[in-house]
Amino acid sequence: MSEDRISLAHGNGGRLMRQLIETHFFAAFDEPALAQGLDATPVPATGGNLMMTVDGFTVQPLEFPGGDLGTLAANGTINDLAVCGARPRWLTLSAILEEGLPVEQLARLVRSFAEAVRGSGATVLAGDTKVVPHGQGGGAYLTVTGLGETVRGGLSFAGIRPGDKVLVSGPVGDHGTAVMLAREDFDLRGDVRSDCASVLGLCEAAWALDGLRFLRDPTRGGLATVANEIAQATGQGIRLSEPCIPLHPATTSVCEMLGFDPYYLACEGRVVAVVGPEDAGPLLEAWRALPEGAQAAEIGQVAGDAPRVVLETEIGGERLLDELEDDPLPRIC
Amino acid sequence: MSAPPVPVDARRARRLSVGGRVQGVGFRPFVYRLARLVGVAGWVQNASGHVLIHVEGPQAALDDFAARLVPDAPPLARPEIVDCEDASPAGLTDFAIAASAADDAPCVSLPPDLFVCDDCLRELADPNARRYRYPFINCTQCGPRYTIITGLPYDRAATTMVGFPLCDDCRAAFEDPVDRRFHAQPLACPVCGPSLSYVEGETRIGATEAALAACVARLKAGGIVAVKGVGGYHLMCDAGNAEAVAALRARKNRPHKPLAVMFPMTGADGLDAVRAHLAPDATAATALCDPVRPIVLTLKRADAALAPGIAPGLDEIGAFLPYSPLHHLLLTDFGGPLVATSGNISGEPVITDAAEAEGRLGSVADAFLHHDRPIARPADDSVIRPIAGRARTIRPGRGLAPLEVELPMPLNAPVLATGGHMKATLALGWGNRAVLSPHIGDLDSPRALSVYEAVAADLPRLYGVRPEWIVCDAHPGYASRRWARETGLPVSEVFHHFAHASALAAERPDVRRWLVLAWDGVGYGADGTLWGGEALVGAPGGWRRAGSWRPFHPIGGDKAGREPWRSAAALCWAAGRAYPRDIEGIGLAEAAWRKGLNAPATSAVGRLFDAAACLALGRDVASFEGQGPMELEAAAAGEGPAVEVPLFRDGDGVLRLDWAPLLDLLLRNDLSVAEKAAGFHASVAKAAARQVRALAQEAEVQAVGLTGGVFQNRKLAEMLSARLAQAGFTVVIPARIPANDGGLAIGQLVEYAARQANEADDE
Numbered sequence A: 001m002s003e004d005r006i007s008l009a010h011g012n013g014g015r016l017m018r019q020l021i022e023t024h025f026f027a028a029f030d031e032p033a034l035a036q037g038l039d040a041t042p043v044p045a046t047g048g049n050l051m052m053t054v055d056g057f058t059v060q061p062l063e064f065p066g067g068d069l070g071t072l073a074a075n076g077t078i079n080d081l082a083v084c085g086a087r088p089r090w091l092t093l094s095a096i097l098e099e100g101l102p103v104e105q106l107a108r109l110v111r112s113f114a115e116a117v118r119g120s121g122a123t124v125l126a127g128d129t130k131v132v133p134h135g136q137g138g139g140a141y142l143t144v145t146g147l148g149e150t151v152r153g154g155l156s157f158a159g160i161r162p163g164d165k166v167l168v169s170g171p172v173g174d175h176g177t178a179v180m181l182a183r184e185d186f187d188l189r190g191d192v193r194s195d196c197a198s199v200l201g202l203c204e205a206a207w208a209l210d211g212l213r214f215l216r217d218p219t220r221g222g223l224a225t226v227a228n229e230i231a232q233a234t235g236q237g238i239r240l241s242e243p244c245i246p247l248h249p250a251t252t253s254v255c256e257m258l259g260f261d262p263y264y265l266a267c268e269g270r271v272v273a274v275v276g277p278e279d280a281g282p283l284l285e286a287w288r289a290l291p292e293g294a295q296a297a298e299i300g301q302v303a304g305d306a307p308r309v310v311l312e313t314e315i316g317g318e319r320l321l322d323e324l325e326d327d328p329l330p331r332i333c
Numbered sequence B: 001m002s003a004p005p006v007p008v009d010a011r012r013a014r015r016l017s018v019g020g021r022v023q024g025v026g027f028r029p030f031v032y033r034l035a036r037l038v039g040v041a042g043w044v045q046n047a048s049g050h051v052l053i054h055v056e057g058p059q060a061a062l063d064d065f066a067a068r069l070v071p072d073a074p075p076l077a078r079p080e081i082v083d084c085e086d087a088s089p090a091g092l093t094d095f096a097i098a099a100s101a102a103d104d105a106p107c108v109s110l111p112p113d114l115f116v117c118d119d120c121l122r123e124l125a126d127p128n129a130r131r132y133r134y135p136f137i138n139c140t141q142c143g144p145r146y147t148i149i150t151g152l153p154y155d156r157a158a159t160t161m162v163g164f165p166l167c168d169d170c171r172a173a174f175e176d177p178v179d180r181r182f183h184a185q186p187l188a189c190p191v192c193g194p195s196l197s198y199v200e201g202e203t204r205i206g207a208t209e210a211a212l213a214a215c216v217a218r219l220k221a222g223g224i225v226a227v228k229g230v231g232g233y234h235l236m237c238d239a240g241n242a243e244a245v246a247a248l249r250a251r252k253n254r255p256h257k258p259l260a261v262m263f264p265m266t267g268a269d270g271l272d273a274v275r276a277h278l279a280p281d282a283t284a285a286t287a288l289c290d291p292v293r294p295i296v297l298t299l300k301r302a303d304a305a306l307a308p309g310i311a312p313g314l315d316e317i318g319a320f321l322p323y324s325p326l327h328h329l330l331l332t333d334f335g336g337p338l339v340a341t342s343g344n345i346s347g348e349p350v351i352t353d354a355a356e357a358e359g360r361l362g363s364v365a366d367a368f369l370h371h372d373r374p375i376a377r378p379a380d381d382s383v384i385r386p387i388a389g390r391a392r393t394i395r396p397g398r399g400l401a402p403l404e405v406e407l408p409m410p411l412n413a414p415v416l417a418t419g420g421h422m423k424a425t426l427a428l429g430w431g432n433r434a435v436l437s438p439h440i441g442d443l444d445s446p447r448a449l450s451v452y453e454a455v456a457a458d459l460p461r462l463y464g465v466r467p468e469w470i471v472c473d474a475h476p477g478y479a480s481r482r483w484a485r486e487t488g489l490p491v492s493e494v495f496h497h498f499a500h501a502s503a504l505a506a507e508r509p510d511v512r513r514w515l516v517l518a519w520d521g522v523g524y525g526a527d528g529t530l531w532g533g534e535a536l537v538g539a540p541g542g543w544r545r546a547g548s549w550r551p552f553h554p555i556g557g558d559k560a561g562r563e564p565w566r567s568a569a570a571l572c573w574a575a576g577r578a579y580p581r582d583i584e585g586i587g588l589a590e591a592a593w594r595k596g597l598n599a600p601a602t603s604a605v606g607r608l609f610d611a612a613a614c615l616a617l618g619r620d621v622a623s624f625e626g627q628g629p630m631e632l633e634a635a636a637a638g639e640g641p642a643v644e645v646p647l648f649r650d651g652d653g654v655l656r657l658d659w660a661p662l663l664d665l666l667l668r669n670d671l672s673v674a675e676k677a678a679g680f681h682a683s684v685a686k687a688a689a690r691q692v693r694a695l696a697q698e699a700e701v702q703a704v705g706l707t708g709g710v711f712q713n714r715k716l717a718e719m720l721s722a723r724l725a726q727a728g729f730t731v732v733i734p735a736r737i738p739a740n741d742g743g744l745a746i747g748q749l750v751e752y753a754a755r756q757a758n759e760a761d762d763e
């Protein structure tokens, strides 16, 4: 694959995307806050009281089991603020619509968006709509900017220590699997639903803990990518225990049949937390008390050796979970 | 006319520099004895790899000395006289062995680990000898090397024996130039050397004899014992005890993968016990008795009294003879064959450390037989398969590696080649020399990657060569390529099958125009698709893909390599047929296949063999790599109906074989499993021969090479090479360098060197 032109792999959350952003965006803007690689950034003029984030949403198809573009755009923005310790307050919405999109469908997407925003306590303060000719857009693209008030400061890679525990709030890989099945129009009766949801409640529960170090929602590239980001940013190893990682059986069986690794597939309503060992139990308890955290689990720990992600398998083996490559190709020779 | 008379005793002096394998093989003591024998004075010195010799004396004696230096050298030495020049006599009266000199331009040979020599074996069995039944007996002609060396030059202080100060008796032998233990670096005895200990639950036995006895008793009672050997731990159990074998399989979660069996060394040639169960041909017999002591894939006898679970579905057993004095004692005391499989988690390097063994093998082994000689780096057992009358390396390991290879053309700078992803090895090249590391394992596990990184650091350090370039495979997902890019050194990529072909070419540098069939599982090809059934024309540095197979699309990414049904189904669907076997949820896979989701195109013959194993034998899912093809080969009996496989030329001019008639053959209802399996092999061999004949008409070809993992299939390789030989072709199958991905690193070096040479020519 040529790396001289933008490929789909430049958007998959893996190595190519990281390199693209570092080389062409961070370098051009010269803003140290950006280079920290967090989901939202404190607004300097407010002394860090406000956090800012922006996200574009291009999911295909526009509607899928468990959600649609509207819920995804709202929750994706809310979640990016929440994992950075901020309560979402003000949003903007930019819609790029493709000629021919049924207005009825647009109305559904906007209703979903509005409902999710209301649920988070935020409001939409500005918007923009553009229409592009038929064939030049995938029905609708949404871009959302979010401003939130910082409630819990100090969440960053820097606080992560060897021995810290890694927790996830629920089963992984559902959104990626559901969207893939919906996109390819497979005749599957909605066994797998996207987990698309707000993680604000989960984050609020976590903010209360002194031992909380770091939160991130495992979207593109999934759990494995978040773990790799933590490993790379901290120089610490991450050890995950395969039997502890929650998975929906339906997602597992689809991934088995199609040869996908659910740890690399996106979630849109889960959060990964790194906490000091003393707060792992309390966080797990707090999460499990919430309906969206019923299947939360402690899945691993920060290991302190080489900055690699190691999956301990059921049968005592160990497997490296590498940073996502371009298009994963078979390697068994 | 009269010349002034030369006094017959006029002293002349000569300075020799000797390279090759001269370290750790008793070469200096030999030089000492030879010097005394022919009557010359002087000295011999180790100088980081070379041995420097100064001799002085009468001309005739000097000539005699030089003439016998190479041919009379000890059996394990491979001396090469690098330099020989006149020097001035220093008036020496005696011959001495001087202390080693460390210099900064070493040209060393890192010796491999070898089995007990006959002298030591005799002593091991001699109740009057000091080292009677001592499990760590060794001399300059035998014993551990690679796995204990921590630095070079090879001296005791630079081995893991540094923690065992010699007792007075041992020191005397070590310092006596005529003793066969003179400068035997791992020298040890019961007084000063390593000892055994046995651990079973809370029981701990620290005395060597008692530990050995407890181990033997546990094995006789059907137990599983983790035994520390030379390059790592083995898991051992009674090979005749079906329950013990079943327990080992269940606990190791290894349902089918064949288990190696170690046989006692009995009878005149040592092979009586082997022959009681197996039928080694001459090639296998020779390989079994080699001091390398490899595992040799040997045909099973119909009446073999081994547990059926040792190699289910196969007609060969991986057999070997004891390879250390410890194993020799163990097998003699046990009195029968023992399963001896690598003590590791599947695909990982063998475990070398007692604590790690007890931790990670604790749920598998009932007990542990440890020893306290540390292992500096793991070395798995080497594996050999006799094919077409020669021993072929399947896995380079203990005893074989580091494998010295002469490059057909020199490198202009030191290069490290990072090999593949499965069966990973590394190779270091400088000048005309290359050394291939032992088999490390599959780079999916952190332990394999750690060992890989340690070996990558060790090879340059030990040989005193600092690589300036890295060569790696082009596959974007290989950990070895990622590692290469993280070194910060300039990186060149070599396509997988070009490396396979170039590794083969290194074994026959006289051949200039090749046609190489490089057949394997999948590898990243020059067009970004997955190759694996390629016919390459040319030579290292200039391979052209002239032929291939019709591509197909196994579904499920890497899962296709473990689940043969995925290849079989892809063939059926591509041929417009329904998939005949029952797989739950296959409808989803078929839908994904139609959309091209996670079903990349490949021309891999390895996957065709997978498909055949599935359709002929019902091998839907493999529990180890290559299971389907191995069972298919074992099932093939007799001739079988060979079908005609058509050739067609694709849009790029590549001459491709079409697998469609093979599918028809496999789906016939009127054939037995054996007939289908045999017919498949015969058809593929016939098809390949046909493709070779067609391509040889278009290009000048001096020899046809058969490489890639598929040609470790003996039936296919022998059938095809016979056909090609009959058609007048010279056929070359890899012998020293593995045909599988374990040989890629050497091929990468050869390919890189050839490209350099081509560029130099162009300028």
Ligand SMILES: [Fe+3]
Pocket (backbone or CB within 6 Å): A333, B496, B500, B520, B521, B522, B523, B708, B709, B740, B741
């Ligand atoms: Fe290969």
Ligand SMILES: [Mg+2]
Pocket (backbone or CB within 6 Å): A039, A053, A054, A055, A080
């Ligand atoms: Mg974002």
Ligand SMILES: [Zn+2]
Pocket (backbone or CB within 6 Å): B116, B117, B118, B119, B120, B121, B138, B139, B140, B141, B142, B143
């Ligand atoms: Zn010996």
Ligand SMILES: [Zn+2]
Pocket (backbone or CB within 6 Å): B166, B167, B168, B169, B170, B171, B188, B189, B190, B191, B192, B193
């Ligand atoms: Zn001693």
